[in-house]
Every structure is written in structure tokens, then in C-alpha cells.
Amino acid sequence: MNIDMIRAAADxxxxxxxxxxxxxxxxxxxxxxxxxxxxxxxxxxxxxxxFRGGWSAVSALTDNALKTGVIAFSSGNHAQGVALAxxxxxxxxxxVMPADAPAVKIENTRALGAEVVLYDRAxxxxxxxxxxxxxxxxxxxxxxxxxxxxxxxxxxxxxEIAEDMNAAGVTKADVVVCCGGGGLTSGIAxxxxxxxxxxxxxxxxxxxxxDVTRSLQSxxxxxxARLDGSICDAIITPQPGDITFPILKAHxxxxxxxxxxxxxxxxxxxxxxxxMVVEPGGAAALAAALFHPDALDGDAVIAVATxxxxxxxxxxxxxxxxx
Amino acid sequence: MNIDMIRAAADxxxxxxxxxxxxxxxxxxxxxxxxxxxxxxxxxxxxxxxFRGGWSAVSALTDNALKTGVIAFSSGNHAQGVALAxxxxxxxxxxVMPADAPAVKIENTRALGAEVVLYDRAxxxxxxxxxxxxxxxxxxxxxxxxxxxxxxxxxxxxxEIAEDMNAAGVTKADVVVCCGGGGLTSGIAxxxxxxxxxxxxxxxxxxxxxDVTRSLQSxxxxxxARLDGSICDAIITPQPGDITFPILKAHxxxxxxxxxxxxxxxxxxxxxxxxMVVEPGGAAALAAALFHPDALDGDAVIAVATxxxxxxxxxxxxxxxxx
Numbered sequence: 001m002n003i004d005m006i007r008a009a010a011d012x013x014x015x016x017x018x019x020x021x022x023x024x025x026x027x028x029x030x031x032x033x034x035x036x037x038x039x040x041x042x043x044x045x046x047x048x049x050x051f052r053g054g055w056s057a058v059s060a061l062t063d064n065a066l067k068t069g070v071i072a073f074s075s076g077n078h079a080q081g082v083a084l085a086x087x088x089x090x091x092x093x094x095x096v097m098p099a100d101a102p103a104v105k106i107e108n109t110r111a112l113g114a115e116v117v118l119y120d121r122a123x124x125x126x127x128x129x130x131x132x133x134x135x136x137x138x139x140x141x142x143x144x145x146x147x148x149x150x151x152x153x154x155x156x157x158x159x160e161i162a163e164d165m166n167a168a169g170v171t172k173a174d175v176v177v178c179c180g181g182g183g184l185t186s187g188i189a190x191x192x193x194x195x196x197x198x199x200x201x202x203x204x205x206x207x208x209x210x211d212v213t214r215s216l217q218s219x220x221x222x223x224x225a226r227l228d229g230s231i232c233d234a235i236i237t238p239q240p241g242d243i244t245f246p247i248l249k250a251h252x253x254x255x256x257x258x259x260x261x262x263x264x265x266x267x268x269x270x271x272x273x274x275x276m277v278v279e280p281g282g283a284a285a286l287a288a289a290l291f292h293p294d295a296l297d298g299d300a301v302i303a304v305a306t307x308x309x310x311x312x313x314x315x316x317x318x319x320x321x322x323x
Numbered sequence: 324m325n326i327d328m329i330r331a332a333a334d335x336x337x338x339x340x341x342x343x344x345x346x347x348x349x350x351x352x353x354x355x356x357x358x359x360x361x362x363x364x365x366x367x368x369x370x371x372x373x374f375r376g377g378w379s380a381v382s383a384l385t386d387n388a389l390k391t392g393v394i395a396f397s398s399g400n401h402a403q404g405v406a407l408a409x410x411x412x413x414x415x416x417x418x419v420m421p422a423d424a425p426a427v428k429i430e431n432t433r434a435l436g437a438e439v440v441l442y443d444r445a446x447x448x449x450x451x452x453x454x455x456x457x458x459x460x461x462x463x464x465x466x467x468x469x470x471x472x473x474x475x476x477x478x479x480x481x482x483e484i485a486e487d488m489n490a491a492g493v494t495k496a497d498v499v500v501c502c503g504g505g506g507l508t509s510g511i512a513x514x515x516x517x518x519x520x521x522x523x524x525x526x527x528x529x530x531x532x533x534d535v536t537r538s539l540q541s542x543x544x545x546x547x548a549r550l551d552g553s554i555c556d557a558i559i560t561p562q563p564g565d566i567t568f569p570i571l572k573a574h575x576x577x578x579x580x581x582x583x584x585x586x587x588x589x590x591x592x593x594x595x596x597x598x599m600v601v602e603p604g605g606a607a608a609l610a611a612a613l614f615h616p617d618a619l620d621g622d623a624v625i626a627v628a629t630x631x632x633x634x635x636x637x638x639x640x641x642x643x644x645x646x
Contacts, residue, residue, distance in 0.1 A: 021366060026435070027431075027434065042598040043599070084349075108350075112349070271635075272635075276599065277600060312594075312645050315642060319638060323635075
């Protein structure tokens with residue numbers, strides 16, 4: 001896992017992934033007490049950064065592997081990213097999703113041509129189901145984060161942040177990233193270490209699901225006590241990955257833990273001030289940037305808004321936090 | 324009013340206005356029956372394309388005029404665009420706004436440092452109030468659309484559409500633009516006539532406020548019967564402008580009239596499929612592209628999503644159109 005893989009992924013993604021904008025608002029700057037730059041990965045194809053990793057992994061496969069097809073397990077965003085990447089490569093895709101994933105994510109994954117297999121998040125292991133189907137049908141498993149080509153794809157987000165922040169004259173700042181298994185966070189960390197070493201990655205996690213924050217504190221991989229019951233479904237994973245964690249440990253500053261209420265408030269402000277739809281898990285970094293200023297250093301902060309696939313019912317809750 | 328003014332405005336806007344992305348979704352393509360490209364001006368500074376015209380006009384003023392200040396009348400988006408442009412130029416700004424404008428727009432305009440003067444849309448003339456204050460205080464009036472430097476600024480949207488559609492290989496298509504007084508529509512029409520003559524502008528308007536559509540039909544300026552009672556407040560104006568109408572007449576195809584319900588449904592789909600917040604008046608073009616396919620020609624359509632400044636209450640109505 002190295003910067004050259006990220007640069008190679010950027011070449012493969014060119015013309016396929018969207019180069020997402022960095023959004024700002026004087027109103028958000030005022031709340032945060034510093035300049036706030038929001039990397040808008042909600043506007044990526046399929047509504048999250050996951051399309052980058054999906055495209056990177058699928059585009060690296062042999063023609064034979066593409067013909068047989070791919071399989072992925074995902075709470076929803078990785079599912080859609082892999083499904084669309086597979087479809088655009090003409091490859092069949094099977095996606096293993098938790099039965100309690102937001103309806104819009106399940107529906108979108110099916111509409112993108114994938115076969116969806118549902119499982120119970122509390123009693124079944126998605127890894128086991130994925131491994132079994134992978135072996136039975138000869139499908140190539142595209143892991144959601146602990147997979148070098150996926151990390152390389154997500155890392156292209158970091159190359160863009162480095163370039164845009166350099167152009168904006170921001171050379172020293174914290175870059176807050178919503179963190180599940182650490183694929184995006186480690187990819188961005190590697191990219192910034194190479195391209196913008198003054199920008200330091202800070203993982204953001206929801207309260208009660210702060211495995212990465214605790215792992216960074218203790219120096220070894222820590223697990224979450226539970227895996228359900230959060231509106232931040234997109235970034236709830238059992239523990240940091242075996243590949244991602246050493247990278248996080250080498251390059252990231254301390255994690256920042258936010259509440260679900262913080263995430264809903266950040267979603268409301270993204271609606272009002274950036275005119276962007278962010279899902280709860282995708283709002284954790286912006287929540288940290290806006291409501292935890294003391295945890296951050298410098299006169300600027302970059303927050304990665306990682307996804308925007310949210311049901312209307314949850315979005316209404318976010319709207320209620322306004323005024 | 325010519326293409327050189329638009330190119331000069333583009334030079335002045337460089338590094339100040341955001342180059343907004345063009346968003347797509349396979350789900351929207353399916354609804355429309357053709358490729359749909361959405362120019363995301365909701366993501367412009369202050370949440371609408373109006374910042375372009377505001378910046379263009381303010382940046383063209385003399386130092387003395389900047390020192391005395393500017394005045395504008397606006398239902399809200401032009402207000403914010405001029406207020407921010409003035410603040411960034413260090414110029415005082417007075418904004419005359421209708422008392423029934425969305426609260427968020429009034430509040431934002433004040434927060435951007437402008438002095439806000441409210442008037443009754445049904446009984447008072449904003450033009451008269453603007454003229455009076457302009458004379459009393461020596462302020463330079465920045466008209467919302469019938470103003471060459473404003474049209475030039477809005478026209479920079481058209482330069483970007485021409486460039487991006489050329490890169491996407493789309494050389495022949497309708498470009499649907501939400502149309503009030505015609506500043507944006509005429510600016511885009513001039514830019515496309517020069518840079519992408521196969522792209523034809525089509526004004527989109529809400530039912531009951533279709534002055535431009537009727538004016539294009541009759542060949543002379545027609546007025547709206549009323550000026551209030553629409554959720555599409557951003558694009559409700561008495562009639563096309565004296566400067567904008569001849570340009571519209573020379574370059575645009577027939578207007579397309581949409582219902583308020585169309586706009587709410589388009590807002591819901593922009594939320595779900597593009598993760599973008601669009602206001603009712605800013606959704607008229609997307610509504611035409613999605614729900615009036617028979618009014619359009621070609622296998623692609625470009626819709627300009629002109630603004631995203633919408634109160635939560637109205638946005639909830641849009642969410643309700645999703646099942």
C-alpha cells in the first residue's frame with residue numbers, strides 16, 4: 001500500500017469518478033471559529049466516495065475476473081459504488097447488505113443492476129456470507145476497506161484535497177474524515193503524507209462506535225461493543241482493518257467522537273448553508289469541525305462529507321434541528 | 324450586450340465565483356428518457372447563480388462608487404449575491420426585499436452585512452423604492468436582470484456549460500433555464516450562441532407566471548397577472564426586461580411551463596438522486612427536463628438548477644413527494 005497505487009488509481013478514475021468541489025460558507029466559518037472547507041463527496045457518483053474505491057478495484061481486475069463478476073458486502077454506499085462500477089465494466093455484481101440498511105440504498109443497489117442478498121446484522125456475519133458466495137460462484141470479493149485497490153481509490157480524494165488546499169494557500173490544517181473501517185481515512189492519510197504533509201488527518205466517529213479513536217489511543221485494534229442502533233449506519237464497522245490500522249496509526253492525529261445529535265445538526269447546516277444533502281454518518285466530520293473546535297488546531301479545517309444517501313424520514317429530523 | 328462582456332466578466336469572476344459541477348444520475352436519465360445534465364448553481368456562493376451577476380456588476384464599479392455603496396432590490400437570491408460581492412469589495416450595500424421573502428434569505432442577507440429595507444410586494448413598487456434610496460444616498464443601483472454587467476456575469480454560467488458539454492461530447496441539446504426577468508437566460512443564450520451554437524436555451528416558468536413563454540409566443544413583452552402566491556418566489560417577476568427580451572427572442576426556443584407540484588417533485592428527486600438542495604423556483608428547469616419530455620428535442624438535456632435557498636417547511640413538502 002503506497003502513494004504510487006493511489007496515483008495509479010487516480011489515472012484509472014480519470015473521466016469516471018467526479019472531481020468533487022470543496023464548498024465553503026461564511027456562516028459555517030463563524031460557527032466553527034475558523035475557515036471551514038467541506039470536500040463534497042456526497043456529490044460523487046452513487047452519492048458517496050465509495051464509487052472511487054469500487055471503480056479502482058473493479059478496473060484493476062483481469063478480463064476473466066470481470067466476466068465472472070464481483071461480490072461485495074456493504075451497509076449501502078460501498079454496495080452502490082461497486083454495483084455502478086461493475087455495471088460500467090459489464091461485470092455481474094452480487095451485493096450482500098444488512099436487512100436494516102436504509103431502503104433507498106437497497107433499492108438503488110438493485111436498480112444499478114446488482115443482485116442483492118440481505119442478512120441480519122445482529123446474528124449473521126457478512127464476511128462469512130461474502131466468502132461463501134465468493135467461493136460457490138467464483139466471484140471476486142471486493143472488500144469495503146481492507147483491500148489495497150479500494151484504499152488506493154479512496155485515497156484519490158486526498159490527492160484532490162492536497163491540490164485544492166495548496167491552491168487556496170492552506171498548508172497547515174486538520175483534515176477531519178468520517179471513519180468506519182478506515183479505507184477512506186487511510187487512503188487520504190497516505191495521499192496527504194506524500195502531497196501535503198502539513199495537513200493532518202483526524203478520524204471522526206459517532207459516540208458508542210469509536211473503535212478507531214480507542215485503537216489509536218491504545219495502540220492496538222479495539223472493537224465496538226455493538227454494531228447496530230446508530231443512525232450513522234455508513235460508518236459502523238466492527239473494528240479498524242488489518243491493512244488500514246497501521247496506516248492510521250502512522251499518519252493520523254487523535255480521533256474525534258461526535259454525538260448523533262451533532263450529526264443531525266451538521267446535516268441541517270449543510271442543507272441551509274451548503275445546499276447539500278449529507279447522511280448522518282457522512283456528517284460526522286463536519287459535526288466535529290463545527291461543534292468540537294477545541295479538538296482542532298489551526299485557523300482552517302477541512303471536513304470530508306463522505307456520503308448523502310439518506311431516507312427522507314431521517315432528513316426531516318435534521319431539518320428539525322434548524323432554528 | 325455581447326459575448327466579449329461575458330468573457331470579461333469571466334475574467335473578473337475567476338477565483339471568486341465557484342465553477343459549479345454538472346451532476347448526473349442514471350435514475351434521472353431513466354425518468355426523463357434521455358441523458359440529464361444538471362448545472363448545479365445551487366452550489367454557487369450564496370446558494371444561487373446570482374453571485375455571478377452581483378460580483379460582475381460590483382467589480383466593474385469605480386473606486387468612488389464602491390466607497391459610496393450599492394443598492395439592489397430582490398426577492399432574495401440577488402440580494403445575497405450583491406451583499407456578499409459588496410462585502411468582499413468593502414462596499415456598503417442596501418437591499419430592498421419583499422416582506423414575504425423566505426426568512427432564510429432575509430436573514431442571510433443581513434448576516435452578509437447588508438442593510439435590509441422590506442416592502443409589501445402587493446402594494447409597493449420595489450423599483451420606486453430602489454430609485455428613491457439610490458438618489459437620496461448616491462448609491463449605485465444594481466438591477467437584478469435588466470443590467471448589462473449583471474447579464475454578463477450570469478452568462479459565465481453559459482461559458483462553463485459550453486465547455487463541459489463539449490468535453491462530454493454533447494453538441495446538440497436543449498438547455499433548460501429557470502427564468503424570471505431573463506438575466507441568466509439571456510446571458511446563457513448569448514454565451515451558447517457564441518461557444519456552442521448547437522445548444523439551444525429553453526426558458527422554464529411556473530404556471531400562472533409564464534410571462535416569458537407568452538412573450539416569446541406573441542413576439543412582444545407580456546406581463547404576469549399577479550406577482551405573489553407562488554412557492555417559486557425566486558423567478559417571479561412582472562415581465563421580461565427591455566434588455567433581456569430582445570436577446571431571448573433572438574436566441575431561445577419556446578418556453579416550457581411547469582406546475583408547482585412538478586417543482587416539488589423535482590426537488591425531491593434532486594435530494595434523492597443528486598444529494599442537492601434546490602429551491603422551488605430553482606427546480607423549474609429540472610422539472611421541465613424530467614416531466615415534460617415531449618417538449619424537448621434530442622437525446623440529452625441540460626437543466627440549470629439555479630438556486631437552493633429554501634426554508635425547511637417548503638423542503639419538507641418536497642420530501643413528501645417521495646414515496
